[in-house]
Amino acid sequence: MSHDHAHDHDEITTDGEPEAAARVRALVELLVAKEIVTREDVRRGVDWLVSRNPADGARLVARAWVDPDFKRRLLEDAREAALVLGLDPGPSPVVVALENTPGVHHVVVCTLCSCYPRALLGPPPDWYKSLPYRSRVVADPRGVLREFGLELGEGVEVRVVDSTADIRYLVVPARPEGTEALAEEELAALVTRDSMIGVTLAGTAPT
Amino acid sequence: MERPAHDRGGRPTDEPIDRTEHELADWQLLTDALVGALIRRGAMNVDELRHGIESMPPEDYERASYYERWLFSVETTLTEKGILAPGELNEAAARGV
């Protein structure tokens, strides 16, 4: 193992790291030296990103399941609803929650790049950003959902939502049957990241 | 006019969707955070980031990984703005700065 020259944190160059790894480190050093950004800016950015995870989105969904008035607020303005729960909705000016019901199933994609509600769900999985997902889910959503283990009947309207602008979309999955006795925290545990993208139902283990 | 490489919706493909998950590597977190910092500091905006990615030659776009595209875009955009001199990052990376 070798160490680069002194940084504020360990910088270990390992075999198998792509060239991009050394490149971005060099870039950070250049831009800090040029006073375009500070090291603290970058550190704060990393801290924010690693603090993001789907538990925040799940809290929004669980609250909407138990509180019809909150659900109404969530569907009207999800950004505002997140703030009400003390959550960080992220830098996007508008966040829209899409409700899945027995009759309508939403699934979200960004065909042009990878727009995703990261503040509420954490970083997107690689497959969401992948070329085949972006190509196929708009043209054959039921086929893609089938690959994720979800078969929807012909009586369900499948709505693919292509997030092309600054709006961030979050799916509110349907509340699973037989969960009437569960407390809000237990309900939140059923709400997976994938159910908030729309490729699975809530309460479903990954296949 | 042929559709640009980044405009993927409905493109015919047999490629399966690989659902393997990876924790973000340190360098990927760093790239993401650096872009966020540049945007917050007003050095570039998200539309410039996207346009920079879209300016990659199609074969490079398809071959590059997600954060490699971001890095390409940042370098291209900042060079265009004169914040980086042409080739400056190449030299710095080669020096092991």
Place this chain on the structure above:
Amino acid sequence: MAFDVGQRVRVAEREHAGHHRTPGYVKGKRGVVVRPHGAFRNPETRAYGGDGLPERRLYLVALEQDDLWPAYPGPPEDRLYVDVFEHWLVEDS
């Protein structure tokens, strides 16, 4: 141009060599406005260092999957929703 919820619209079939956020597969297609999002700085000029002003209105538009794909493998009720800027939409009779 401002559009109302429920208004029938058509996505412009324009070629646009620079940065824009209207995907190719919806260009020229007909749909219905389902949600207005308000106005935002125009990414087409922001992408080149401009300020993106004046802001342009953005709409969520519902398209029929059967219209988008020659042999769409799903029922006729399936929809594709996409965010489109006002300057990419025209009224459709």
